[in-house]
Structure formats: structure tokens, C-alpha cells
Amino acid sequence: MPLHEVFAPTKVAVITGAADGIGRAAAERYASLGMHLLLADIHGERLAALARELVPRAGQRVLTQVVDVARLAEVVALKELAYREFGRVDVLMNNAGTSQPNTAWGDLDAWRRIIEVNLWGVVHGIHAFTGAMVAQGTPALIINTGSKQGITNPPGNPAYNLSKAGVRSASETLQHELRNTPECRVSAHLLVPGYTYTGFTQRKSKPDGAWLPAEVIDYLLAALSRGSFYIICPDNEVSSAEDGRRMRWAAGDLSEDRPPLSRWHPDYQEAYKNS
């Protein structure tokens, strides 16, 4: 299937969290397609190193900007830079994310930072860019990076789960509003990576179960060609069928009057296994 029309020479992609992992893989792929890039990250050195490694074709431009997506003013400045330099944005990836240890009722600073980066970072991106992208009048994509943890809510990282549940909700309503905006040619999409070997995984070598970031981008581009909103990547451990079972079970906690997170509750192990 051909790529979505925005993935083409002279089109412009803005990526947050571009210096590493999935954002970096997106930058490399889009650069190979001849797109202009505006790459943003909080990590200036890694960002500069990436810009040096990407070899632009004649006429292709790669710009970088150090941005903390938790700060609205910095995200607005990123949007202004994009329109000043390129006059358009065809792909926006609100991808920057972070995590740190946290527990259900402790570590308030960790809760605040995770929510500020993962959820407010995406809200800031939507707020700063969407109006201008709609006004452009050309086909454009807003891709927000969520997580399976924002859907199935596993134990162990509650602040991260909450932040990614918020990303899912914000992305769903954004797409609904875009779809109902007359003449609008922008669509929103929720990218949900599976287990992916990146800075996030904090492992020295790739675990067998993990995908490489480039595989996530392959999956993303194929799903965007089909027009999918929910882009839920499998990995080498978890198939799409297993993801479906996990998501249906999580939704069933509400509709079947089970305890929350029943998938991890000893009383429900057998029922889940047989589901």
C-alpha cells in the first residue's frame, strides 16, 4: 500500500522526543523520504548529534530545537519556529515521554513530572499546533504516542498509566472534533507501541521480546496508509490477538463488576486464562 500522502519530499514533520528511541527512528525514516524536519527534545546534545548524523538531500532542511514539552511557552515557540521556517506542518508527532519510579500514594514529585511531560506535553502540542494545521487546509496528521499501560492499567507504574490514559482520551476527542470540523483535512492518531528497545527500556542489549524502534515506524506508516486511528503495535512477545484479549478483559472489569486490575488478582487467574 502506498504511504499516506504527507510522507513525501518537501512535506514538514515536527517530532517531540526526537533525540532517541521511537522519535529518532521516525526522524531517520522521514529524512530518508526527503521530508523537512523540525526535531525537538529536552536533551540538546543528543539532538545535535542526531542532526549531524542525518544527511539531508539537496534542498532538504533539518532543524532542531531544545524543548521541554511540559512548558507551554516552549511548545508554542516550537510551533512558531515551524511556521516561520517552513510555513506548514504536515506531520506532528507528540511523542516525548518519561517515566520514573512511583507508587499509588507516594512520590508526588514523580507523579507531577510524569503527568506534566506525558500528558500536558501532548495537550500542549495539540493546543499549540492544531489550529494552524487546520487553517493550512492541506492533509495533515497529528500522531500522539500513548501506551498499552494507558489502556489495560497494569500494576507498578500508576502515574505513567494515568498519563497515557489521558493521552488516549485527549487523542480520541481530538479526532472526533477534527472529523466534525467542516473542511478539516487534519486527522489525529494514537500510536501505541508495544515493548520497544529504546532509552525507555534501560537495557544494554535488545531483549528478544522487544521490537526495534524502526519496526514501530514501519507499523505506524502501514496503519496510517489504511487510515487507522488506533495503531496498537504488537511485539515479539505479545501478538495483536493477545492485546485484544487483554483490552477486552480490562473493559470487562467495568461491565462484569470485577475488581479493578482483576487480570493480576489471584481469584481471576483461571477465568482470564480461559477468556
Ligand SMILES: NC(=O)c1ccc[n+]([C@@H]2O[C@H](COP(=O)([O-])OP(=O)(O)OC[C@H]3O[C@@H](n4cnc5c(N)ncnc54)[C@H](O)[C@@H]3O)[C@@H](O)[C@H]2O)c1
Ligand atoms: N519503549 C517502549 O517500550 C514504549 C512503549 C509504549 C510507549 N512508549 C512511549 O513512546 C514514546 C517514546 O519513548 P521511547 O521508548 O522512544 O523512549 P526514549 O527515552 O528513547 O525517547 C524519549 C525521548 O523523549 C525525550 N524527552 C523526555 N522528556 C522530555 C521533555 N520534557 N520534553 C522533550 N523531550 C523529552 C527524551 O530526551 C528522549 O529523547 C514515549 O511517549 C513513551 O512513553 C514507549
